[in-house]
Amino acid sequence: MPPGFQDITLAIFTTLAPAGTLAFIMVSIAILTPFHLDKTDDIQLQENHKILAKLDQFLVLPLTVVIVGLVTSATHLGNPANALYLFRGVGRSPLSTEVFCGIVFLLLGGIYWLQAFSLKPRPTLRKIWLSVTIVAALAFVVSMMMAYSAHTILSWNTIYVPASLLTAALMGASILAMITLQLGGYLSYRRQATLLCCATMLLAALATVALTLLQAFELSFFRTALLDGANMALWLYAAIVVFALCAAAAGVFIFAALRKAKTSILHIAIGCIFVFVGIFALRIAFYSIHMTVGL
Amino acid sequence: MLASIFISIFRNFHVSMLGLAVLLAINATLLWGGAFPFLPMQMQTSDVMITFYLLQSIAFWGTMLTNSLGAYLRPSLSQRILAFFNGVPIFLGCSCLIATLYIPHLTMVLICVGALLLGAGCAGYFVLLQRFFASKDPKQGTLFIIVGTGLSAIIYFLLCLVPIAVTSFVIPLILVPLCGLCIVLSTREIDFAQPMFEDIPSQNRHVYFNTIKGYWPSAICVGCLGFVSGIIRAVALTEPSVGIIINTMSMFGALTSAIVLLILWRKTSFHLDVISAFRLIFPFIVTSFLLLPFLGVYFLDVFAAALYMVFSFALTIMMLQCAQASRDIGINPVFIFGFFGTIVYLFQSIGFIMGTYSGFMDMFGYSQIVIIALGAVWLLGMSMFAVRGSVRDVYSLLASQPSRVEFLRHSHVDTLKPGVGMVANHELHADVFDADADADVSVSTKHEVHAGANIDVSPALAHGNNANYRDRLSKRCAVIKRQYLLSAREAEVMEHIARGNSVARIAEVLVVSENTVRTHSKRIYGKLGIHKRQSLLDLLEENYQELP
Structure with a gap:
């Protein structure tokens, strides 16, 4: 088994959770941004309400992605009794803070999703709740970015680690948000949202490749008694190749999806799988370059 | 054939299917999976487990009975049962079980409260879903029940993939609210202007009276399977491997019965006679009890597996029968399902008590397994007489x-x-x-x-x-x-x-x-x-x- 695969569950977690959270934020912004053009046009207003209600309900998609990621990461938890003790380390241990932020975000997001099915409209409360949830989601993303900044692990303690995690997540989030918005019927009303998602995805992919290359370059100068950074950097280069191939494949599928008169969800979904496989390769490579100060 | 069935299901998917599937998975994991995969081994003493199973079982049929009586005495109230109101006890019940991890000296109290809350909450959810299924067109209602049952196995097996330590949190925080939401959305579709809801039972007493007279033999037949399942559960406490087999086979039975029913249903019209079916399996059950003392534990695995497959199937048929009775006779679905549920789960409780306390007969020189076999055969025989022994039928x-x-x-x-x-x-x-x-x-x-x-x-x-x-x-x-x-x-x-x-x-x-x-x-x-x-x-x- 190649190095890094011993932490496969954490690789899945860091692939899915940040992307799902950012996708939630993106869709939430779409919900909070009014997009009807003419307030006097009743039919259009009704249509907008329908789309917003559908978007609310389809928020379950990014939420599920985050939940799957979080549950997968919990395989490290041997005893259920330890689950709540985890919260004792909030603020002190980065991993505790990370899980705590995740749970707060999921609780807020979950309650928001449940109320989306309520028959009583509460627009103001909904907006406030969603805004608070976005803040919690941001906190969760930041906590995930900072979780690996430890002075004792040379190869991880660099700015490229949180930066590439963010850009990779942004790429996954864009395509996930695209699926959610398409399911909710939002993209057919706002074509520029499609463009925005595609542009974000492309820029994020380029940034990820650039940041990982820089990280690999920096890593090749590290050396400890047992490990040679230059050898370890090879894993990062290999992962970059896999990531680039996956991103290209995803691009082809997205292009095919958008060319059709009616955007094909299936094509975007296949593209999404490619994107996540690419990110997963990078995450596995990240766990394989674990190099502590002492050894 | 299977592909076209899947396509049909996909096209006709309804949230109630998901609701039933999640509920059955919760039921299998939490009630009879016993919440015990989540508790540390040192807490899984026989006292704790017996208390939990017994109390949740009593709470389960107690809730069914309360619902049945409530539907008869206060039918308007039974229309207003809220899904989230039933979700609260399940959530609190789970919390009690989790709390035992942190307050070990209160384990017994928390287990008791948790068992009662979980039993009551799950039974309440079942009643709410059944009310919805009965209110629907027969074709839809039947499809929802069968597919929901089949889906439950898939959800259960997926749940098995979740690390055990997390399952105890996933159920109350994710599955219970999801199930509640499915029930709320389904309940909104109920047409309460149907006679089954509109007719006031006290003004149609003869209808309800006749229904009970007509349906108790079917309920007793399913109840007998419940009784045997209760015994097996009790014996399973001493043989943990049997417990795992029971859960797996229950779910496998649910999946198989759903697939078989869907295939048969698609091909042809047919009838399933509950009493005849019981008569058919009766010799197998009695013979199994006869063999049990001689073949012992290894045979118990096979017996438990087969029995729980049949019991799963019987419970599905019970739901279908209750829904059908509501539509045909125009009685409140909560009443008839509560009636069936009370008998079936009461029998299960009796079986569990008998299986558990027959162990005390050891001190009188009688083997527990012999006492269980003897008692079970007697009760099954008496039930068969009650169901089939009517002189008038002759x-x-x-x-x-x-x-x-x-x-x-x-x-x-x-x-x-x-x-x-x-x-x-x-x-x-x-x-x-x-x-x-x-x-x-x-x-x-x-x-x-x-x-x-x-x-x-x-x-x-x-x-x-x-x-x-x-x-x-x-x-x-x-x-x-x-x-x-x-x-x-x-x-x-x-x-x-x-x-x-x-x-x-x-x-x-x-x-x-x-x-x-x-x-x-x-x-x-x-x-x-x-x-x-x-x-x-x-x-x-x-x-x-x-x-x-």
Whole structure:
């Protein structure tokens, strides 16, 4: 088994959770941004309400992605009794803070999703709740970015680690948000949202490749008694190749999806799988370059 | 075949299917999986486990009983049961179990409270879902129940993939709210203007009284399986491997029964007679108990596996039968399901108590397994006598088969006359399967109902066979029944209408409320695409001329 695969569950977690959270934020912004053009046009207003209600309900998609990621990461938890003790380390241990932020975000997001099915409209409360949830989601993303900044692990303690995690997540989030918005019927009303998602995805992919290359370059100068950074950097280069191939494949599928008169969800979904496989390769490579100060 | 079934299911997907699936998975994991995969081994003492199983079981049938009585005494209240209100006890119950991890000295108290809350909450959820299924069109209701049952296995096996340490949090925080949401969304669709909800039970006491008289044998049959399952659960406490087998096989049974029912249903019309089915498996169960003391624990695995598969199937059939009874007789679905649930789960509790405390007989020199086998065979025998031992049945040749659950293959389009009104039928009932593969489930009622029915209508109609037609009209009605796939009860009502009986008279003879007769008439007219009695007579006449 190649190095890094011993932490496969954490690789899945860091692939899915940040992307799902950012996708939630993106869709939430779409919900909070009014997009009807003419307030006097009743039919259009009704249509907008329908789309917003559908978007609310389809928020379950990014939420599920985050939940799957979080549950997968919990395989490290041997005893259920330890689950709540985890919260004792909030603020002190980065991993505790990370899980705590995740749970707060999921609780807020979950309650928001449940109320989306309520028959009583509460627009103001909904907006406030969603805004608070976005803040919690941001906190969760930041906590995930900072979780690996430890002075004792040379190869991880660099700015490229949180930066590439963010850009990779942004790429996954864009395509996930695209699926959610398409399911909710939002993209057919706002074509520029499609463009925005595609542009974000492309820029994020380029940034990820650039940041990982820089990280690999920096890593090749590290050396400890047992490990040679230059050898370890090879894993990062290999992962970059896999990531680039996956991103290209995803691009082809997205292009095919958008060319059709009616955007094909299936094509975007296949593209999404490619994107996540690419990110997963990078995450596995990240766990394989674990190099502590002492050894 | 399977692919087309999956496509049909996908097209007709409804949240209630997901609700039932999640609920059954929660039930298997939490109640009988015993929450104990989540608790540390040192806490899993026999006292803790026995207390938990026993109390949750009592709370379960206690809630069923309360619901049944509530539906009878305060029917308006039973319409207002809130899904989230039932979700709270499950959530709190889970919290109690989790709390035992952190407050070990209160373990027993927390286990007791948790068991009661979980049993009550899960039973409440079941009642709410059943109310929805019964309120739907027979085709849809049946499909939802069968698919929901099958899906539950998939959800359960997926849940097994989740790390054990997390399952205890995933269930209360994710699955319970999800299940509640599915129930809320389903409940919104219920049409409370149907006779089953509108009729006040206290004003139709004879209908409810007759229903109980008619349905208790079926409930006892399923209850016997519940009883045996209770015993096996008790024995499983000393053999943890059996517990795992039980859960897995229950779910496997649910999946298998759903697939088999869907395939059969798609191919053909058929009936499932609960009592006959029980009579069929009775020798196997009794023989298994006879072999148990001789073959011991290894045989127990096989026995438990087979039994739980059958029990899963029986519970599905029970839900179908209760829903059908509500539609056919027009009784409150909460009442009839509560009635069945009370008997079945009460029997399960008795089985569990017997299995648990038979261990004390060791001190008198009797082996526990022998006592269990002896007691079980006695109770099963007595139940069989109660169900089949009626002297009246010996000479009552006309008695129909009330315990029969009926699956009618729907819409033989090619056999119908063009323009005779299938359009109206399709408007009234949303298609569940493709046009040539729909089905209907109906169940006939019991002795009293048929004792009356036999006065006026042909027994062949009630039996659904070709023999013993009372006269030509009966034969014509049977042809119409087959062609238009009327349920047995609808065919009965149709014959009464054709014979010129008034609504009041039909209600009296069939021992149902007049509202229920009107609902049946509407359904019959809808299926036949007609609007008045004369059209029915014309249709019967027309059909008669075409008979060979």
